[in-house]
Amino acid sequence: xxxxxxxxxxxxxxxxxxxxxxxxxxxxxxxxxxxxxxxxxxxxxxxxxxxxxxxxxxxxxxxxxxxxxxxxxxxxxxxxxxxxxxxxxxxxxxxxxxxxxxxxxxxxxxxxxxxxxxxxxxxxxxxxxxxxxxxxxxxxxxxxxxxxxxxxxxxxxxxxxxxxxxxxxxxxxxxxxxxxxxxxxxxxxxxxxxxxxxxxxxxxxxxxxxxxxxxxxxxxxxxxxxxxxxxxxxxxxxxxxxxxxxxxxxxxxxxxxxxxxxxxxxxxxxxxxxxxxxxxxxxxxxxxxxxxxxxxxxxxxxxxxxxxxxxxxxxxxxxxxxxxxxxxxxxxxxxxxxxxxxxxxxxxxxxxxxxxxxxxxxxxxxxxxxxxxxxxxxxxxxxxxxxxxxxxxxxxxxxxxxxxxxxxxxxxxxxxxxxxxxxxxxxxxxxxxxxxxxxxxxxxxxxxxxxxxxxxxxxxxxxxxxxxxxxxxxxxxxxxxxxxxxxxxxxxxxxxxxxxxxxxxxxxxxxxxxxxxxxxxxxxxxxxxx
Ligand code: FRU
Numbered sequence: 001x002x003x004x005x006x007x008x009x010x011x012x013x014x015x016x017x018x019x020x021x022x023x024x025x026x027x028x029x030x031x032x033x034x035x036x037x038x039x040x041x042x043x044x045x046x047x048x049x050x051x052x053x054x055x056x057x058x059x060x061x062x063x064x065x066x067x068x069x070x071x072x073x074x075x076x077x078x079x080x081x082x083x084x085x086x087x088x089x090x091x092x093x094x095x096x097x098x099x100x101x102x103x104x105x106x107x108x109x110x111x112x113x114x115x116x117x118x119x120x121x122x123x124x125x126x127x128x129x130x131x132x133x134x135x136x137x138x139x140x141x142x143x144x145x146x147x148x149x150x151x152x153x154x155x156x157x158x159x160x161x162x163x164x165x166x167x168x169x170x171x172x173x174x175x176x177x178x179x180x181x182x183x184x185x186x187x188x189x190x191x192x193x194x195x196x197x198x199x200x201x202x203x204x205x206x207x208x209x210x211x212x213x214x215x216x217x218x219x220x221x222x223x224x225x226x227x228x229x230x231x232x233x234x235x236x237x238x239x240x241x242x243x244x245x246x247x248x249x250x251x252x253x254x255x256x257x258x259x260x261x262x263x264x265x266x267x268x269x270x271x272x273x274x275x276x277x278x279x280x281x282x283x284x285x286x287x288x289x290x291x292x293x294x295x296x297x298x299x300x301x302x303x304x305x306x307x308x309x310x311x312x313x314x315x316x317x318x319x320x321x322x323x324x325x326x327x328x329x330x331x332x333x334x335x336x337x338x339x340x341x342x343x344x345x346x347x348x349x350x351x352x353x354x355x356x357x358x359x360x361x362x363x364x365x366x367x368x369x370x371x372x373x374x375x376x377x378x379x380x381x382x383x384x385x386x387x388x389x390x391x392x393x394x395x396x397x398x399x400x401x402x403x404x405x406x407x408x409x410x411x412x413x414x415x416x417x418x419x420x421x422x423x424x425x426x427x428x429x430x431x432x433x434x435x436x437x438x439x440x441x442x443x444x445x446x447x448x449x450x451x452x453x454x455x456x457x458x459x460x461x462x463x464x465x466x467x468x469x470x471x472x473x474x475x476x477x478x479x480x481x482x483x484x485x486x487x488x489x490x491x492x493x494x495x496x497x498x499x500x501x502x503x504x505x506x507x508x509x510x511x512x513x514x515x516x517x518x519x520x521x522x523x524x525x526x527x528x529x530x
Pocket of ligand 1: 072101173227228316
């Protein structure tokens with residue numbers, strides 16, 4: 001199969017080609033309760049995620065002037081709990097000749113950048129300047145700085161931008177972290193050469209001058225351009241007191257469910273180079289006209305590499321800098337470039353996934369990320385339904401609490417399916433539903449949204465997502481968060497995650513679980529979340 005190395009999604013071109021003449025429709029009942037959306041504009045990737053002085057800052061790719069991609073700037077929201085967000089003024093605006101693409105933010109506590117003072121150290125944002133005409137660097141992508149002296153609310157672009165330029169057209173999405181090193185701490189930057197499917201690593205003492213360290217890739221999933229990387233340490237569950245490193249690489253298209261997706265590698269970082277563990281690296285090799293120079297087929301690369309999420313709608317996932325608590329807090333953009341600019345919401349378009357707290361866990365196949373949704377503290381108090389040890393009547397739906405009008409819902413269940421398939425109908429009005437199935441024979445969990453409501457707005461939206469899930473001791477455990485426009489499934493304690501948008505219609509509020517002979521519902525909890 002010929003390998004397509006062209007970039008199918010060229011964001012810079014999309015504004016001109018979109019049909020903006022369609023009739024506008026307000027959809028307030030589609031506004032998610034728990035997922036961040038901008039009030040009336042477009043957003044894509046989360047940017048500059050940082051916890052600072054008691055606030056989580058979520059910057060994001062934003063079009064301040066409309067609800068389609070364009071005029072890329074950093075929008076801004078803050079939260080004290082990662083669940084309820086307040087929108088603020090645009091943080092870093094685009095200019096004529098320069099779009100502000102994705103990037104990250106750090107607190108420069110020792111004022112290494114000299115962009116603040118010792119008394120007033122700065123927050124520093126590192127973002128991609130995507131230069132366009134009439135800028136003299138038009139056609140290039142290079143890395144730039146902006147700084148804030150008021151805790152992240154107002155930003156000044158550094159006069160010496162760009163600070164890192166490889167004369168490349170697709171060098172973007174810098175993520176910077178502070179690296180502890182016996183010889184002295186330093187700033188580590190990971191970014192991508194997107195078309196080459198490479199992560200490039202640089203180091204700096206002052207955030208202004210960058211020294212090349214190494215590169216990683218192409219490896220594992222390479223069916224699309226690599227974007228929005230992240231690299232961070234997590235405790236090694238197999239060697240107490242030691243760390244392993246996780247490299248996130250988002251890619252578009254070429255995701256496991258089609259279109260945009262995110263893969264990860266577990267390995268070590270020695271201050272210069274990232275080396276993936278054996279169990280984490282499936283295939284390496286450059287991309288050339290005839291395909292990857294490796295004997296691992298593209299299909300196997302897709303099926304067997306490590307995916308952050310197996311749904312259609314989790315992209316550009318990156319982590320918060322300096323977040324308190326254990327593990328690493330991740331957040332993704334809850335959409336897919338396949339159809340993102342056509343999703344039927346108005347006046348806003350697109351939102352973020354729930355924040356997810358990720359940790360490494362030991363499995364027979366090696367270390368893997370397990371993710372838990374970050375939820376409102378009040379959630380557990382508002383129980384709608386609870387059941388224990390229910391023998392399911394074969395073929396008879398067991399009714400679950402209806403979906404609420406003005407809240408989100410969490411369904412946690414532990415079920416022993418026995419030999420026959422299980423079916424969980426969500427957002428059900430008797431005809432339309434988002435259908436979760438588990439086939440014990442195949443060991444496959446699926447989410448079918450083909451009849452889940454409004455699916456006709458784009459030919460690629462109606463889809464069935466499938467992922468292998470192994471019950472532990474015969475028990476399938478699902479933690480499902482339903483919001484007005486989405487289904488997020490965390491299976492087997494977050495070892496498998498699946499996120500899909502669903503645009504349900506009026507009256508789609510029912511839910512039920514059906515099993516075959518011998519199926520037992522060990523436990524069920526349904527909670528309101530608001
Ligand atoms: C990923 C991406 C990034 C880029 C940004 C532009 O979704 O294409 O690579 O920085 O979006 O909005």
